[in-house]
Amino acid sequence: MSEDNSPLVIGFLCNWCSYAGADMAGTSRQAYPPNIRIMRVPCSGRVDPLLIVKCFEEGADAVLVAGCHPGDCHYTEGNYHGRRRFALLRDLLDFMGIEKERFRIEWISASEGKRFAKVVSEFTDEMTKLGPRKVG
């Protein structure tokens, strides 16, 4: 949570689709909230659950993982593996008191700049409504 009480969102974007999608949002001048801090990763399958848990440990309000649409992975199957890991991790974190809504997984392609901006705007709005994490 930053000083002005707006949520801190960490975004892990895959190099081949979602990061290019974010680039597209920028070059096509789509505005999206500055709350998201973007990490570029080679693949959504590279996003070790440790990274996500670490974000929450260090005080992030929400985490977004975005990758290529299923079937479009640059490495053929990275996002399929990621999907299973994230599904399980999301349930575990929810059980430990980090609401499901705080951890979002989206598939955003390189051409979906508009959608990237929309996802980040909606996600940030949602997190503002949900408020900061109360414990931890």
Next chain:
Amino acid sequence: MGEDFTQQIRDKAKELLENGAVECVIGYETGSDGVSARPAFIYDAAEVDRLAFDNTCTHNLVKYLLDKKGKSTAVVVKGCDSRALNLLLSERQIQRDKVYVIGVVCPGVVEWGWNKRSEQLQKRCNWCRQHTPVVSDFAVGEPITEEPPAEFADVAEMATKTAEDRATFWRDQAERCIRCYACRQACPGCYCIDCFVELLDPEWVGIRIAPDENWMWNTIRAYHLGGRCISCNECERVCPVNIPLSLLNRKLEQEVLDLFDYKAGMSEDAPAPLITFKKDENLGIAE
């Protein structure tokens, strides 16, 4: 049960050691308090009378097989332990032809302490749906074929609390954790030589024993056993501050059952859910 099981295990151990089939028999013996069991390593046929089996035989001896790689070893397993055997076999940590399994149909183990034993079954035995070992070369006891369906009342109860209460609950647990890693040491599934918690680069978990770091440790410990935990609940038993680790493990067990229809350690061939995938599954993500 006790006398009879003990005798059968002793006889088998004697036979195995005498004909040189195995180098060591890992079983249970009565501890120096004269009441509770402790692990026993028998190398000599003359010593098989040390072996015993009763309802305090709680340890998961499969853990010790990790130190016996490549050496022929016999091991006494209960139902839950036998699933750990399958886990290690499927992860290529042990070789089937080097292990002789003495499978005991488990009557359930009781709560016990130094020099005392109660008649109350341990928590895990109430949840247990695998009294009969899933793998054994020599079976002790009558197999139990009918088991009731799995239930997760404790997990469901936790889920009825608000997110804030749940977070507070686990925060409190993390605050009590002393990060002794007994949970890891007792777990047959925790055998990484370089555990993430001890890595310095990257330093996933700070060396400080404080709630944040402890929370991180407990979360990831549980997660790394997602789809691998075989519910022997040794982690919780050895916890010196009684953190209810079984809640996390069972939550994951339930999710893995729901999402992937998978139960860990039931066969040595079935691929673990997190090393495989299906293309057309959705799992509630990005609908």
